[in-house]
Amino acid sequence: MHTIDELNSILSEADCLINEAQLNEALDKMAEQISGDLAEKMPLVICVMNGGLLPTAALLQRLQFPLELDYVHASRYGLETTGSDLNWTRYPQTEFKGRDVLIVDDIFDQGHTVEAIIKWFEANGAKNVYSATVVNKLHDRKVEMRPDYIGLDVEDRFLFGYGMDYQGYFRNLQGIYAVKGK
Numbered sequence: 127m128h129t130i131d132e133l134n135s136i137l138s139e140a141d142c143l144i145n146e147a148q149l150n151e152a153l154d155k156m157a158e159q160i161s162g163d164l165a166e167k168m169p170l171v172i173c174v175m176n177g178g179l180l181p182t183a184a185l186l187q188r189l190q191f192p193l194e195l196d197y198v199h200a201s202r203y204g205l206e207t208t209g210s211d212l213n214w215t216r217y218p219q220t221e222f223k224g225r226d227v228l229i230v231d232d233i234f235d236q237g238h239t240v241e242a243i244i245k246w247f248e249a250n251g252a253k254n255v256y257s258a259t260v261v262n263k264l265h266d267r268k269v270e271m272r273p274d275y276i277g278l279d280v281e282d283r284f285l286f287g288y289g290m291d292y293q294g295y296f297r298n299l300q301g302i303y304a305v306k307g308k
């Protein structure tokens with residue numbers, strides 16, 4: 127359990143790596159690329175909860191063409207997770223067989239989450255599966271694939287804000303922060 131004072135000091139000591147203006151610029155570019163590729167395809171956009179909530183909303187506001195929205199909740203099991211083991215707590219409810227699907231998440235870190243979700247949609251009949259993440263963390267512990275649309279590269283630190291949580295908190299921030307010393 128954290129106190130409000132502890133949480134406020136985590137935030138006040140953190141480094142802001144990406145501010146709101148930089149986020150907006152990156153999201154504008156992503157939306158432009160996505161619109162170029164998908165505007166005629168009536169895609170199904172999939173928000174990966176919980177981290178994908180803010181990025182999905184921000185992209186949808188910028189995508190002015192016919193699309194449908196659904197969400198999945200699939201997260202990695204704790205620290206011991208290896209490979210693509212995901213704990214699915216919500217599968218999509220919208221028909222996606224034969225359709226173009228766009229997966230939206232906050233971060234491409236090691237990449238197991240996005241990779242496994244893409245594979246699941248492909249294995250279950252999606253036509254083309256695209257993926258978009260606001261940030262890509264720079265390190266060499268990654269899966270081989272990369273998302274089709276990436277907002278910004280970011281250094282290898284523990285991040286929070288704009289979808290990403292620090293022990294459950296701070297997903298709501300309009301910027302991306304790194305915990306002091308981590």
Ligand SMILES: O=P(O)(O)OC[C@H]1O[C@H](OP(=O)(O)OP(=O)(O)O)[C@H](O)[C@@H]1O
Binds near residue numbers: 178291
């Ligand atoms: O690229 P990876 O190394 O797989 O990590 C990225 C994933 O980790 C976080 O989700 P998490 O499983 O913590 O669930 P959450 O979205 O509910 O925070 C984040 O939202 C991505 O989905």
Ligand code: HPA
Binds near residue numbers: 235284285291
């Ligand atoms: O750096 C991170 N912060 C929060 N959640 C995450 N999930 C993967 N990487 C991160």
